[in-house]
Amino acid sequence: MSPHLIAGPHAFSAGDSVYWGKTADGVVHVPGVRYGERLDAADRFSPLGDPSPGSAQVGPTVFPQSPGSLDWLMGPALSRLPQDEDSFLLDIWAPEGAQDLPVLVFLPGGAFISGAGNVGWYDGARLATEGNAVVVTLSYRLGALALLGGSGGPLNLGAQDILQALRWVSVNIPAFGGDPAAVTLAGHSAGAWYAYILSLAPAAKGLFSRTALFSLPWQPPLSPAAYEERRELFNGFLNDALANGGCGGGGLADAPIPAILEAQAAVGRAYAGRGLGLVPAADGGLVPEWAMDFRRAASALHVESLLLTSTDNEAVAFLHAVPVPAVGPEQVADFVAAHFEEAREVLDFLDSRLPEATPHAKLVEAMSLHQFGLAATELAGRANAAGVESTLLRFSVPSKLEGAGSPHCFDLPFLFGNRAHWQDAPMLRGFPEDSFDEVSDQLRPLLLGFVADGRPRSLSGEPLGRFTAERPQVHTVTAGGIVPGSVEPELRPRR
Structure with a gap:
């Protein structure tokens, strides 16, 4: 894009509030919009209500978090933003003079314990310009403060926060030129998980009509017993952190942030090798216990279309710390036996797909398929059978970082087309800069076409073929273009 030409402030009136933005290259950016505030300001676990006009727009902050486990890939941009427990904020990008444009709402990921919508990574200016759309990014509560509060079971405050933000968008986005009847909800990783969950939730019906899921993880919500196990473990670590910090007793409701983050990290270490330490739990409301039973969930989807994307080597991001020589054939066999119904079939598939690869690379492939690739394929098939149009993508562009392949998160810079922020x-x-532009130019139209009319489109404007039972295809995004192909055989992951 050309160098930014900054125009003067731009005012928007929505309800009783006035919001200010600045124009650059024909796009108005309105930052720090408060979408909700606690009904009880003194209660960390309070649900949200609409924001008061006096606090409608504030400076950028993020919810409390430690440095992310994927900083080795993504860099430290999140750590530069101040932290605040009231970061119920969204950013809006809209073309100047926008009116009745489709809306893209994007939810960032971060393993449920980190991330923010207002970090520069998710600058939506280019998508707004090229898609002639209004782009919204938002933040939601994280970690123990989102997942472990309350004494009557899980509150899932992150999901509740996003629901409040979607309601705010539905009511107020016309003031910024958006059409509330043409909203696409998109998310990456944990953000994709929440976008998927809300696509099942009756409370979210009518707030968006399409869902784009980038690297949706297969992550069943915790059962009541597993939730209590996590909660007790966390409370034990929190008590230790409070004692070591000279804070005495207390609990999550009033503990200082450093002690909470220390306890979260301890839970993560306790579950290393067994999954994430802190994840949402089934609550009988927004998060059903059957959420990852795609056969049942597909019939509950209240959206008209899905876009599902994964990268070639998702699990590199999570296995980076495991030395290549530390993984032998026995570790691969053990993982496959624990995670697939027919171990021999999967091991043969890995050998045929990666005949010269190390056991470490085969473990990456097996984990990537189990947690991401096969989950996307299964959901696409179940959704199609339930009458929800689906398109399946695979991002297959390798990083130049040694051993990274095409890892989790690598598609994001290309998706937003904003390399300067990365x-x-x-x-x-x-x-290479020119190669980045070529790949980004392939990826952005796919999302923007989906936002416009539910059909991902190539750079030339051709719609991609949908996933159907007769033609279960995956479209692979490569450095040279988009290549249609067949999905992997049915490897029957254990669910």
């Missing part, structure tokens, strides 16, 4: 991301180190 200047210190190691995963882009050495990636």
